[in-house]
Amino acid sequence: MLHLGFEERCPPGGEESVVFYTTSLRGIRKTFDDCNMIRFLLDSFKVKYYERDVSMHKQYREELSSISATEEETEAWFVKGRCIGGAQRVLGLHEQGKFRALFEGVPGFSACYVTRMA
Template structure:
């Protein structure tokens, strides 16, 4: 039987961003109040981890929202930051934070995407910026002081010392991003 009075159909995305995010633990990385922060790695040492990181990154990038990629293999400070957030020494990547909430890894991000909730969670986050001319959105550039090495000569030019500007990989965070 069909009723003569039309009724509103409840949409799959009827929950707003705030109510969906309330289901996730509050942990806010630096700068993540109104953005997506992805802790990831670009090292291919462990295939599953590398593939999960790429999956999480590509799902987020498909929504074209502002995302800060914190590559723990490029900068050990990101790993220390993640350890502090999680409160443990052992951390696994990828980990996705949205508006100061820990969403989870690749599986949780893909599940939200498949359920049609990820776009709702991302509502209100600024759109992604164009490709950076300095680093092509890698977020790191070679340190000029050490010519890509974390070791430089001292003032006398005889002894090597650690460069104060770059990390152990001879990189600095992109000044343009």
């Protein structure tokens, strides 16, 4: 499995799922655009994921801070308890054709199912 090469840092409830920490604030345009790009990729691959908006919920900011490698991380993406990283890492995996392999064993979603916790 591809995700075994990534550091184990599991967000609450992320043992068997995809968790995406994001921001809905447009203050830093690049971060906002990066979050939209990751969301688009996840939706395109029909992956069931849990989106946690750190700009709107203090609890999610604290969660990310407790499992984050750096204080600067505002968007982070976890698959089955492994930290995949931010947008540039995700885009790189997609460009290398390694993105789909990360979701082996992760449930897909139906046309209308995404759990966004905004």
